[in-house]
Amino acid sequence: MFQTLYKIPKIVLKHYRKIVQEPLLSKFILKSTSSACADLHYKSESMCPMAKPKLVVFDLDYTLWPFWVDTHVDAPFTMGSNGKVYDAHHKHVKYYPDVPGILSQLHGEGIYLGIASRTSMPAEASDLTRLFNWDQFFHYRQIYPGCKITHFKKLHQQSGIPYEDMIFFDDEHRNIHDVSSLGVTCILVEDGVTKECLKKGMETFRECKGTKKPTS
Numbered sequence: 001m002f003q004t005l006y007k008i009p010k011i012v013l014k015h016y017r018k019i020v021q022e023p024l025l026s027k028f029i030l031k032s033t034s035s036a037c038a039d040l041h042y043k044s045e046s047m048c049p050m051a052k053p054k055l056v057v058f059d060l061d062y063t064l065w066p067f068w069v070d071t072h073v074d075a076p077f078t079m080g081s082n083g084k085v086y087d088a089h090h091k092h093v094k095y096y097p098d099v100p101g102i103l104s105q106l107h108g109e110g111i112y113l114g115i116a117s118r119t120s121m122p123a124e125a126s127d128l129t130r131l132f133n134w135d136q137f138f139h140y141r142q143i144y145p146g147c148k149i150t151h152f153k154k155l156h157q158q159s160g161i162p163y164e165d166m167i168f169f170d171d172e173h174r175n176i177h178d179v180s181s182l183g184v185t186c187i188l189v190e191d192g193v194t195k196e197c198l199k200k201g202m203e204t205f206r207e208c209k210g211t212k213k214p215t216s
């Protein structure tokens, strides 16, 4: 947001990330859990074994791909003849390896998929999801800076899906904290979304489902 409002040069933002934000985030993650995914939502004694979410929402940076799109890579992005995506300096832009399979699996099960990202470069982020051929899977997209409670209120308005029927995967403690307050099952991702992480998310969703009250 600051970059958008005040036109902060990219190099300054990059150093801010390196010096201030990265150590802060690492501190949060180290304190939160030693497991691959941390459930920061409340636990329940009861469980709904067949319960499935209606909407699964993903953050982008350090959740679906291993970088900040506004600092670590440079647009424009292009696809090479080998099918790989490159940035302006011909650096190979990668995603976490399990991601395409996870998106395809959830989509195939009839579960709606969404994006909630607070990047300051929404157009560039959207270019990447298009080049990675993921747009076929995502029904809802909320990509802009700011608290993700706003993102989820809009996702709820657009989809009509109650918060208690959603799962959210994100690598930042602050987002998990904020979105959990709405009643969404939130999973803290530590090294990108993996199949194991998805499994943990589904188990946590089923555990939580028994005690959640419907939202309007």
Ligand SMILES: [Mg+2]
Binding pocket: 059, 060, 061, 062, 063, 170, 171, 172
């Ligand atoms: Mg992130």
